[in-house]
Amino acid sequence: MRIDVNEPNSVEQFWDGMREAAAAATRHQDDDLYEAIVKIGRSALAQGVELVPSSGFFLLCPVCSALSGQRCINVPGHPLDDSRLHAERVELAGKAIRGEVPLPRPLR
16 A cells, blocks of 8 residues: 655644544543554654644543543534634643643543
8 A cells, every 4th residue: 555645635634643543542532542643743743744623633622621532512602613623722722732832541
């Protein structure tokens, strides 16, 4: 199989795969798998892969407490509009994956 990294949606496909792996880590309560996924994400960012909004799926939502891999839900004062994730979750994920804030524990 040949993968074209310059394909227009290759970045989104990468993060979709990472999101699916993070959901599996949550489902199986596997902290080691989750930490490996974060290492891969950080390495990808270091190599120039852009961060996309779906990267918020890696973390627990600070607004509605949706788990890793789950979509957010509407809560008073924080409507989702057309998004699947709260803006605060997306922002937190970007900072955590870039190492700007400590990575919150993803599993409960």
